[in-house]
Amino acid sequence: MHYKEVKGILSAHNGMNLYRGCTHGCIYCDSRSKCYNMDHDFEDIEIKSNAIELLEDILKRKRKKCMIGTGSMSDSYIHLEEKLGHTRKCLELIDKYGFGLSIQTKSDRILRDLDLLKKINEKTKCVVQITLTTYDENLCSILEPNVSTSYRRFEVLKIMRDNGIPTVVWLDPILPFINDTEENLLGILNYCIEAKVYGILCFGMGLTLREGNREYFYKKLDEHFPGLKEKYQKKYGYSYEIKSENNDDLMRIFKDKCKENNIEYNINKVFSYLHEFETKDIGHQISLFDSL
Numbered sequence: 001m002h003y004k005e006v007k008g009i010l011s012a013h014n015g016m017n018l019y020r021g022c023t024h025g026c027i028y029c030d031s032r033s034k035c036y037n038m039d040h041d042f043e044d045i046e047i048k049s050n051a052i053e054l055l056e057d058i059l060k061r062k063r064k065k066c067m068i069g070t071g072s073m074s075d076s077y078i079h080l081e082e083k084l085g086h087t088r089k090c091l092e093l094i095d096k097y098g099f100g101l102s103i104q105t106k107s108d109r110i111l112r113d114l115d116l117l118k119k120i121n122e123k124t125k126c127v128v129q130i131t132l133t134t135y136d137e138n139l140c141s142i143l144e145p146n147v148s149t150s151y152r153r154f155e156v157l158k159i160m161r162d163n164g165i166p167t168v169v170w171l172d173p174i175l176p177f178i179n180d181t182e183e184n185l186l187g188i189l190n191y192c193i194e195a196k197v198y199g200i201l202c203f204g205m206g207l208t209l210r211e212g213n214r215e216y217f218y219k220k221l222d223e224h225f226p227g228l229k230e231k232y233q234k235k236y237g238y239s240y241e242i243k244s245e246n247n248d249d250l251m252r253i254f255k256d257k258c259k260e261n262n263i264e265y266n267i268n269k270v271f272s273y274l275h276e277f278e279t280k281d282i283g284h285q286i287s288l289f290d291s292l
Contacts, residue, residue: 001045001080009054013275015069016055018086020046023079024106025146027220028173031073034212045080052089059097066277067125068094071104079146081109091116095123102274104129104170108148108156114163121165125278127198128160131170134179135187142224143175150191157195166198168270171254173207176235177228180205180244182253189257199264199273205250206243209236 009016021042022031032042040046048054059068070076076087091113094101101120103110110117110128120126130153134140140150148156160167169192174180185205192200209217221229236242244250258265264273 001047002040003047003049005050006048006054009048009051010058010068013069014066015072016051016090017070017073018048018051018076018090019074019078019080020048022074023146024075024144026106026144027224028143028175028207028213028217030208030210030213032213032216033210035210036073036212045074045078047080047084047086051086052093055090056093056097059093059099062097062099065099065124065279067100067102067127067275069102069104069274071129075105075107075147076103077105077107077109088113088116091120095120098123100124100277101126102129103127104131106131106144106147106153108152111156111159114159117160117165118163121163123280125166125276125280127166127168127274128156129168129170129201129274130157131172132188132191133171133173133175135184135191136179139179143179150188154191154195157191157197161196167195168274169197169200171200171202174205174244174250175207176242176244177231178225180246180250182246182250185250185253186257189254192263193257193261197263199270200254200258201267201270202251202254202265203267204243205247206241208240209242210240214238 020038021040021044022029023043023045070087070090081087091101095116101117117126117128132150132153134143134150137149137151157167157169171188218229218232221232232242255265264270
């Protein structure tokens, strides 16, 4: 790991990443892509040394409350978070200044901060986003080796449910010839149904590959699925969007199951929900896109 002082912490849409890089080891991770201009090894985590001070300064000055998003490019609960506690410090500030929270993770370390998530949700809105890609636990250990298992993430979703904290699942990516099966999809959807998630974000059955993450993905295919890299290369070449042959059938099942169980699957509506600030006392809503 290494430290770096940064000039800003919140994006134009009020999202932030406290870390750059990740140690979860997911074989498909788009954040490895060279287009993000990371000038260090992906596993050499960059810690934004002045992030807490920057966040407090901007939250104090904001005229309008909004949702603060975190974890879109680097998980808020990577292994270093256990020692550093930067995510918790940011949650304390979000709670202190009365902002909402939309936080994304694959780790059960988020349960450490359940007290803060509940406090934020009591006053405004706290939405926990969890990625689920693979129902089979053995396959999960290959695709996402250094992170909580899918079943453990399902347990986290249920704990959030039981504490009144709304959840959204990212059903992404689905890897052709690996987990693009009806059995896998139904397993994940049954988790979502039981956990009573608000919505599911699914951009189709497939993944994206570009320079940086493509090479890493193919390296891992060679390690765990001999011969599959050549199959990908023959079928998809250097395409950015890699769509499963089973996309149409799986998407039909996905939408039908969501409709049957009152789970929001419209991408725009789910994102709107993540972005809409709410105050529980007066029901007033402000968009995430309100700026200073």
